[in-house]
Amino acid sequence: MATIPDSSENTFVGHLLELRRRVLYAVLAIFIGFLISYPFAQQIYTILAQPLTRLLPAGSHLIYTSLPEVFLTYVQLSLISGFVLALPVVLYQFWAFVAPGLYVHERRLFFPLIFVSLALFIVGVLFAYFVVFPNAFRFFLSFSGTDITAMPKVDNYLSLIVKFSLAFGLAFQIPVLIVVLVRVGILQIDTLRRGRRYAFLICAVAAAILSPPDVMSMVLLLIPMYLLFEIGLFFAARVAPRPWAEEGNAAGVDSAQETDTAAAMDAAEASFHRDEQRPSDREP
Known part of the structure; x- marks a missing residue:
């Protein structure tokens, strides 16, 4: 049965410990955001409901049909708002975990894409x-009409x-x-x-x-x-990536490999001919 080398096992365990640490920091940031958001949950909900409430007919309004519904709604909204507040911390923890495994050119591309993606997401929501x-x-x-009233x-x-x-x-x-x-x-x-x-x-x-x-x-x-x-x-x-540059580099590598192979074959052939021309040690 194959065994995992100690170095590989230590590296794998180290990655798991680092991932756990980053996740804990992200969860802690979200929880702090939740605590900050909950006292303002009603005001946040009022802002979110404005696209609907300003269009409701006279006498219509939002309702709830179970006692804990509003409380649970505020809790859910506070979690969402807490996540939004903690998003910079969450993105940083994600970047701190991923960045050591990337090449320099990958970091230069990946790091701006995080902020561009976040900005596009906000624009989409707005x-x-x-x-x-x-x-x-x-x-x-x-x-809605006289016999049908909207009460979401x-x-x-x-x-x-x-x-x-x-x-x-x-x-x-x-x-x-x-x-x-x-x-x-x-x-x-x-x-x-x-x-x-x-x-x-x-x-x-x-x-x-x-x-x-x-x-x-x-x-x-x-x-x-x-x-x-x-x-x-x-x-x-x-x-x-530029195709002609990649093809040129690939062609250069292939030609270099072919040159080295040909040189090695020529050297081997020359050595074989020298061995044939050398007198045998077994002749009397």
Whole structure:
């Protein structure tokens, strides 16, 4: 039975201990953010509910149907808010764990992408809050009438707005995803340029799945998603490795290896001929 060398085992255990330490720091930061956010949970919920409450008909308001519903909603909202407050610490702990295993050029690419990804996520959430939600809620509330009154539940509304905010934030990660996939060689720039129609189709399907179930919200997500695809394509073309440089380096390495191999074969052949021409020690 094969055994793991002591050095490998110590390295593996060291990585696990380092990972545990980084995770503990991140969890502690989130817990502190939770403690800071909970006293302001009601004010935070009021801000999140404004896209809906300003459109509700007269006499309509948010309701709750079970006694602990509001309390549990505030706890969930405080956890989310605490995570947002602790996000710089969480990202730093992630970077501190990953960075030692990266090359210098990988660090130069990866480190800015963290902040670009965070900025795009925030832009996506703000876009959903200020643009998509008011139009979507206006569409949903248009079905209210004299015999039908809209009274959304507190927990249902929080679940809805968190889910779609997360969906829009992730959708705005398209440029980062394209840059990374092109950089590591999974996708090619020419392939992406030729496949623009398929990219538009994929964006349309994703918009239909991620957005609220109305045409306006789908269009409001489809347009920025495709624009983000073009932005990602633009920047990926500038960070992608140059094919001619890589081919030149590969050709140089191959030619050098072939030269060394040929020289070694010539030396071996010359040595063989010398041995043939040398008189045998066994002759009388």
